[in-house]
Amino acid sequence: MAWTSYPVPRFQGAIRAPGDKSCSHRALMFAGLADGTSEISGLLEGEDVINTAKAMAALGASVEQIGPGKWTVKGVGKAGLSSPAQDIDFGNSGTGSRLMMGLMAGYPITARLVGDASLSKRPMNRVIKPLEQMGARFEHDGRGMLPITLHGSDALTPIDFEPEQASAQVKSCVLLAGLNARGTTSVTESRPTRDHTEKMLRGFGVKISTRPAGGVRQCVSIEGGQTLQPVDTSIPGDPSSAAFLIAGALISPSGGVVVEGVMSNETRDGFFQAAAMMGAGLGAEEMGDAAGERLVDLQAATASLKGRSIPETLVASMIDEFPVLSVIAAFAEGETVVSGAEELRVKESDRIAATVAMLRVNGVEVEERADGFVVQGCGGPPPGGGLVETHHDHRIAMSALVMGTAAQKPVSIDDPGMIATSYPDFMAHMAELGADIREG
Numbered sequence: 001m002a003w004t005s006y007p008v009p010r011f012q013g014a015i016r017a018p019g020d021k022s023c024s025h026r027a028l029m030f031a032g033l034a035d036g037t038s039e040i041s042g043l044l045e046g047e048d049v050i051n052t053a054k055a056m057a058a059l060g061a062s063v064e065q066i067g068p069g070k071w072t073v074k075g076v077g078k079a080g081l082s083s084p085a086q087d088i089d090f091g092n093s094g095t096g097s098r099l100m101m102g103l104m105a106g107y108p109i110t111a112r113l114v115g116d117a118s119l120s121k122r123p124m125n126r127v128i129k130p131l132e133q134m135g136a137r138f139e140h141d142g143r144g145m146l147p148i149t150l151h152g153s154d155a156l157t158p159i160d161f162e163p164e165q166a167s168a169q170v171k172s173c174v175l176l177a178g179l180n181a182r183g184t185t186s187v188t189e190s191r192p193t194r195d196h197t198e199k200m201l202r203g204f205g206v207k208i209s210t211r212p213a214g215g216v217r218q219c220v221s222i223e224g225g226q227t228l229q230p231v232d233t234s235i236p237g238d239p240s241s242a243a244f245l246i247a248g249a250l251i252s253p254s255g256g257v258v259v260e261g262v263m264s265n266e267t268r269d270g271f272f273q274a275a276a277m278m279g280a281g282l283g284a285e286e287m288g289d290a291a292g293e294r295l296v297d298l299q300a301a302t303a304s305l306k307g308r309s310i311p312e313t314l315v316a317s318m319i320d321e322f323p324v325l326s327v328i329a330a331f332a333e334g335e336t337v338v339s340g341a342e343e344l345r346v347k348e349s350d351r352i353a354a355t356v357a358m359l360r361v362n363g364v365e366v367e368e369r370a371d372g373f374v375v376q377g378c379g380g381p382p383p384g385g386g387l388v389e390t391h392h393d394h395r396i397a398m399s400a401l402v403m404g405t406a407a408q409k410p411v412s413i414d415d416p417g418m419i420a421t422s423y424p425d426f427m428a429h430m431a432e433l434g435a436d437i438r439e440g
């Protein structure tokens with residue numbers, strides 16, 4: 001059933017950022033491995049993360065919700081993970097499925113992994129290949145897509161791996177397999193990607209080192225056979241979710257939004273850097289830290305935006321923010337060019353095609369390129385009036401609804417269902433800030 005976002009005169013208020021999705025997945029996984037009981041607060045209770053919680057429980061951890069966003073996890077410790085009785089369903093989540101494949105690969109277990117229609121079309125060879133090199137075995141239909149049966153091993157061989165893509169999921173998968181390999185596993189990245197696996201593993205007492213490897217390349221190494229210690233931790237706010245609210249403030253005729261407790265991490269802040277380059281005056285007030293990450297209250301107000309070429313060096317640090325970047329680009333004056341972002345083609349949808357279609361159906365001129373897109377900004381509110389196909393993609397759905405708050409005519413989406421995978425409070429937060437989003 002379609003939902004529509006109507007133009008509103010104001011977009012104002014303060015919202016506490018929901019827990020970060022990447023950190024929430026990892027906290028559950030690492031607590032589930034640890035030798036003892038961890039307490040996690042501020043966990044994002046989105047569907048992707050809940051599927052990771054269920055996966056860890058199916059593999060032997062005791063996972064319990066003790067309050068809103070508050071969870072205890074008794075890890076498997078030295079006993080290790082055990083084979084699940086049933087298929088593990090990762091729903092819509094690339095992060096959950098790929099990181100868990102690395103985690104499971106180091107134990108002598110068998111597990112069948114399944115996912116929804118979107119996840120079952122996403123490439124898994126990028127993690128299957130290195131894990132096979134280490135000694136895990138896989139059964140699939142030959143295309144390297146879910147459903148996949150994994151046969152792990154407690155005698156994995158360490159590897160030195162250089163992923164073809166700048167991908168935190170691939171890096172993390174290999175490092176997590178390395179946690180149980182016999183020796184030192186290392187991953188050399190062509191461009192630094194989000195570093196939550198490294199930082200959070202350190203929080204659980206694991207030694208893991210990162211060193212420069214020439215130019216912007218860096219090498220992360222982990223020694224096998226380490227035991228994780230339980231911790232009490234709180235999850236920092238999600239910059240990727242905050243980006244939607246910040247974008248809403250920038251394009252509003254009268255915008256003024258504060259998003260509280262957002263993680264400030266340079267591997268995640270590309271959207272805010274790009275928005276600042278386009279003329280957004282963003283404020284950031286230091287608010288302490290959580291799980292080793294700095295927290296800030298982010299402020300944004302109505303801005304007169306200018307189109308820009310987004311530097312390719314920012315791509316990895318804003319990989320999930322391109323659909324919403326395209327929305328602010330549609331309101332900007334002049335051309336915004338995105339390049340070097342071909343990874344967008346293998347997200348929950350083909351995010352280059354879906355973003356281009358979202359803008360076109362709302363009257364914005366945009367060119368599709370193999371590795372990005374070029375938006376001709378309208379220098380003010382774009383026409384709107386379109387029905388956007390979300391293709392099972394939460395970020396396309398949220399971007400289109402943000403666009404509708406300030407376009408000339410309302411913007412509709414075919415299905416809001418997927419929003420709950422990453423930002424279950426999105427509709428409530430948008431309404432609190434003044435958005436008018438209704439079914440129909």
Ligand SMILES: O=C(O)C1=C[C@@H](OP(=O)(O)O)[C@@H](O)[C@H](O)C1
Nearest residue numbers: 022095166167168169170319320
């Ligand atoms: O490691 C992670 O938590 C994530 C890594 C990114 O994927 P890739 O590694 O495929 O770029 C990102 O798109 C995803 O939302 C979360």
Ligand SMILES: C=C(OP(=O)(O)O)C(=O)O
Nearest residue numbers: 092093094095096320347
């Ligand atoms: C790409 C995303 O997530 P995942 O890869 O975990 O499905 C996302 O949240 O935008």
